[in-house]
Amino acid sequence: MLRRCVLNAGTYEFEAGGSLPGLELVYHCSAREYRKGEKVVWICHALTANSDPEEWWPQMVGPGKLIDPEKCYVVCANMLCSPYGSSGPASVNPGTGKPFLMSFPKTTIRDIVAGNIMVRKHLGIERIDVLIGPSIGGFQAYEWAVTEPDVICKAVFLATTARCTPYMTAFNEAQRLAMLADPTFMEAASLSGGRDGLVCARSIAMLSYRTFDGYNLTQYEADPDTLFADRAASYQRYQGKKLADRFDAYSYWYLTCALDSHNIGRGRGGVDEALSMIKAKSMVINIDSDNLFPPQPGREIASKIRGAEYHEMSSSFGHDGFLIEYEALGALMEPFIL
Numbered sequence: 001m002l003r004r005c006v007l008n009a010g011t012y013e014f015e016a017g018g019s020l021p022g023l024e025l026v027y028h029c030s031a032r033e034y035r036k037g038e039k040v041v042w043i044c045h046a047l048t049a050n051s052d053p054e055e056w057w058p059q060m061v062g063p064g065k066l067i068d069p070e071k072c073y074v075v076c077a078n079m080l081c082s083p084y085g086s087s088g089p090a091s092v093n094p095g096t097g098k099p100f101l102m103s104f105p106k107t108t109i110r111d112i113v114a115g116n117i118m119v120r121k122h123l124g125i126e127r128i129d130v131l132i133g134p135s136i137g138g139f140q141a142y143e144w145a146v147t148e149p150d151v152i153c154k155a156v157f158l159a160t161t162a163r164c165t166p167y168m169t170a171f172n173e174a175q176r177l178a179m180l181a182d183p184t185f186m187e188a189a190s191l192s193g194g195r196d197g198l199v200c201a202r203s204i205a206m207l208s209y210r211t212f213d214g215y216n217l218t219q220y221e222a223d224p225d226t227l228f229a230d231r232a233a234s235y236q237r238y239q240g241k242k243l244a245d246r247f248d249a250y251s252y253w254y255l256t257c258a259l260d261s262h263n264i265g266r267g268r269g270g271v272d273e274a275l276s277m278i279k280a281k282s283m284v285i286n287i288d289s290d291n292l293f294p295p296q297p298g299r300e301i302a303s304k305i306r307g308a309e310y311h312e313m314s315s316s317f318g319h320d321g322f323l324i325e326y327e328a329l330g331a332l333m334e335p336f337i338l
Contacts, residue, residue, distance in 0.1 A: 194249030
């Protein structure tokens with residue numbers, strides 16, 4: 001897939017207030033120009049992923065895989081506020097010549113979807129045959145399916161929900177408190193500010209992504225006589241550092257705040273009313289051990305979308321099951337998206 005960039009030169013007004021004279025949006029697409037009428041599969045990426053699904057979802061996307069960029073036109077746009085090229089806290093403020101950091105406008109899921117729509121229009125795509133939203137990508141997919149019901153033909157809502165829950169907001173705030181505890185974060189001297197806080201925040205997030213069983217399956221000490229257990233602790237440190245090596249605390253802060261804004265029913269008469277606006281043939285998939293997005297709300301959501309299919313996957317790895325259980329996921333999705 002090719003990495004490309006589009007610059008929207010017009011003034012963009014953010015939902016929560018504030019504006020920018022233009023937006024830069026990075027996206028990946030099939031390695032050719034879009035041919036009008038060909039099948040389009042659009043993937044909305046998760047929280048800390050990027051616009052290259054062949055990199056973060058290699059079992060599902062790539063030549064010969066379920067989602068083959070050579071057989072259909074595949075697009076994935078980098079979210080606003082992500083540090084992988086699209087406008088956000090890591091972008092250079094033209095007024096100062098330095099990164100925006102905490103001066104970037106507050107951003108919502110609806111702003112992020114507006115960015116996707118800008119890319120769609122730039123490419124000349126009038127119809128999206130299949131929209132796939134795993135995890136936070138599903139926040140975008142739900143919002144998009146309501147915003148442009150006549151554009152989205154099919155939608156897969158995977159390990160996600162139609163409105164951010166108090167439980168998730170609590171996890172988000174715990175992570176933000178961790179970043180605030182790092183004094184370099186509010187100093188905002190450079191993009192490296194808040195690194196230690198980001199390490200801690202990611203460690204907190206891992207507890208929401210995985211489960212009791214998942215940790216027990218993978219993180220017990222190899223030596224049963226170990227005095228002080230450290231394998232799980234080492235795993236937490238490793239995951240925190242791994243993210244901090246490729247992300248920045250300011251982008252992470254803004255994205256967690258954007259998650260808290262997610263509510264497809266806001267200004268539309270409530271979630272149920274918004275779900276009734278979806279025209280896409282829909283598949284809702286939840287994971288039985290997912291603490292962030294448990295099955296019962298998913299079943300209820302599916303019942304409110306006309307003709308929606310509901311499926312439940314089994315996994316010991318909680319929310320991360322959408323990345324790990326790719327064989328079972330592929331078997332579910334294949335007859336729906338092909």
